[in-house]
Amino acid sequence: MIINHPLLGPRDSAEFVYLGAAELMNRPDPETASADDWHDYAYLRDNPAGTHRELWFHEGGDRSILIVTRDTTTHEISAVELARRGAPK
Amino acid sequence: MRYSGFKVIKEALTGHKGWKPAWRDPEPKAHYDIVIIGGGGHGLATAHYLASVYGQHRVAVIEKGWIGGGNVGRNTTIIRSNYLLDGNEPFYEFSLKLWEGLEQDLNYNAMVSQRGIMNLIHSDAQRDAFIRRGNAMILNGADAEYLDLAQIKQEYPFLNFDDARFPIKGGLAQRRGGTVRHDAVAWGYARAADSRGVDIIQNCEVIGFRIENGTCLGVETSRGFIGAGRVGCAVAGNSSRLMSKAGMRLPIESHVLQAFVSEGLKPVLPGVITFGAGHFYVSQSDKGGLVFGGDIDGYNSYAQRGNLPVVEDVCEGGMAIMPMIGRARLLRMWGGIMDMSMDGSPIIDRTHIDGLYFNGGWCYGGFKATPASGYAFAHLLARDEPHDTATAYRFDRFRTGHMIDEKGMGNQPNLH
Numbered sequence: 001m002i003i004n005h006p007l008l009g010p011r012d013s014a015e016f017v018y019l020g021a022a023e024l025m026n027r028p029d030p031e032t033a034s035a036d037d038w039h040d041y042a043y044l045r046d047n048p049a050g051t052h053r054e055l056w057f058h059e060g061g062d063r064s065i066l067i068v069t070r071d072t073t074t075h076e077i078s079a080v081e082l083a084r085r086g087a088p089k
Numbered sequence: 090m091r092y093s094g095f096k097v098i099k100e101a102l103t104g105h106k107g108w109k110p111a112w113r114d115p116e117p118k119a120h121y122d123i124v125i126i127g128g129g130g131h132g133l134a135t136a137h138y139l140a141s142v143y144g145q146h147r148v149a150v151i152e153k154g155w156i157g158g159g160n161v162g163r164n165t166t167i168i169r170s171n172y173l174l175d176g177n178e179p180f181y182e183f184s185l186k187l188w189e190g191l192e193q194d195l196n197y198n199a200m201v202s203q204r205g206i207m208n209l210i211h212s213d214a215q216r217d218a219f220i221r222r223g224n225a226m227i228l229n230g231a232d233a234e235y236l237d238l239a240q241i242k243q244e245y246p247f248l249n250f251d252d253a254r255f256p257i258k259g260g261l262a263q264r265r266g267g268t269v270r271h272d273a274v275a276w277g278y279a280r281a282a283d284s285r286g287v288d289i290i291q292n293c294e295v296i297g298f299r300i301e302n303g304t305c306l307g308v309e310t311s312r313g314f315i316g317a318g319r320v321g322c323a324v325a326g327n328s329s330r331l332m333s334k335a336g337m338r339l340p341i342e343s344h345v346l347q348a349f350v351s352e353g354l355k356p357v358l359p360g361v362i363t364f365g366a367g368h369f370y371v372s373q374s375d376k377g378g379l380v381f382g383g384d385i386d387g388y389n390s391y392a393q394r395g396n397l398p399v400v401e402d403v404c405e406g407g408m409a410i411m412p413m414i415g416r417a418r419l420l421r422m423w424g425g426i427m428d429m430s431m432d433g434s435p436i437i438d439r440t441h442i443d444g445l446y447f448n449g450g451w452c453y454g455g456f457k458a459t460p461a462s463g464y465a466f467a468h469l470l471a472r473d474e475p476h477d478t479a480t481a482y483r484f485d486r487f488r489t490g491h492m493i494d495e496k497g498m499g500n501q502p503n504l505h
Binding site for chain 2: 001014020021035040044045047049070
């Protein structure tokens with residue numbers, strides 16, 4: 001797979017470390033979250049067949065974390081953006 | 090119809106006109122006591138043990154495609170029980186014992202071959218870890234044997250012993266491990282279950298569950314509603330897709346695992362060999378092809394095909410321990426979809442919905458577990474309590490901190 005890095009252009013996916021679903025950016029609020037909230041956050045996944053928003057860490061490159069929108073049934077990548085505070089999750 | 094040597098000779102002399110289909114092709118009935126979703130190895134094994142051990146005969150297996158068309162026909166056919174942890178080892182040893190009696194039980198030649206499995210050791214720390222694992226296996230009634238370098242050189246002279254980075258220091262062998270003809274497992278279980286009255290309904294896709302007041306009453310399928318006293322789901326690879334129809338989110342990600350087979354060669358490998366410094370395992374099929382594989386690709390996928398970086402990694406692993414593999418041409422490669430769970434271990438449990446039961450999360454170790462998985466799931470479906478060897482495979486172990494994490498990787502499914 002080729003990931004179109006927003007800053008560096010097309011890069012081989014082998015340069016990246018896969019970190020899982022982008023929903024992992026929605027960490028529960030430690031002030032208010034219950035044990036169940038943490039369980040659901042840490043262990044449960046939507047795991048869809050189709051469009052999936054996911055985190056790829058460019059370990060072999062600029063060490064940025066990207067949000068990649070990819071179809072899990074075809075591996076086709078439709079969007080790549082930098083994961084950053086305030087980014088749409 | 091029982092199969093036997095006598096029957097083969099008789100049919101050979103009479104033009105092979107007496108063979109009958111190995112299982113029926115029934116129309117779904119309106120209601121069954123137990124409906125199993127998924128006509129793979131685990132689902133069919135569940136049906137067989139429900140009928141043969143637990144006396145359940147109003148049972149159906151429903152399958153969206155054809156039976157044995159998923160991971161039971163896509164794996165690298167290895168059986169073994171070389172696990173470390175208490176939640177796992179008794180279960181996998183139970184499975185290996187069932188493999189040993191499988192062909193007599195099913196009256197079907199599944200080509201169970203206990204040619205042995207040997208895990209290579211490449212460092213002192215790894216030797217300590219493997220000896221600990223071997224002791225855990227022995228404590229649980231399995232067999233394990235530490236091989237020193239001289240023994241390995243004698244039994245496997247073709248290995249690359251003096252590799253600069255990964256010299257071979259020893260090995261942990263399980264002589265009772267080996268390989269099984271994977272398709273025959275699905276067919277043998279299907280035939281045995283069918284002969285005891287289980288309906289195997291192919292081309293019947295589950296569209297949804299009928300759930301009222303927290304109780305599952307049956308399944309909506311592409312061939313109409315099928316009522317059920319209890320519904321068991323055994324669709325590893327697609328577990329999240331199926332269970333989402335019941336409103337459940339699972340502690341599972343789906344990942345693709347690739348497998349490879351070379352052209353047919355004369356016998357060169359005496360058993361199953363695994364690389365200890367990378368992820369590579371290889372055996373030789375009875376047709377002569379080298380069957381091998383390595384890591385999962387590492388990202389969510391339902392595509393049943395992988396990408397080239399893992400192909401390269403697998404080939405590097407093969408070349409590191411067995412340079413002669415470089416002379417073999419690759420014949421086929423393919424991918425299968427794995428239920429990668431959050432601790433690398435499976436789930437066989439009730440769900441929060443009455444009458445709905447789940448079997449999945451097999452990661453890339455489901456094939457060897459087929460008999461015990463079916464047996465334990467049948468026990469759960471028939472008695473509503475877990476089988477003695479499967480008590481740890483609970484949904485709530487992530488909530489209560491009782492994870493069974495053989496590799497110690499935590500909740501990163503792509504690292505298990």
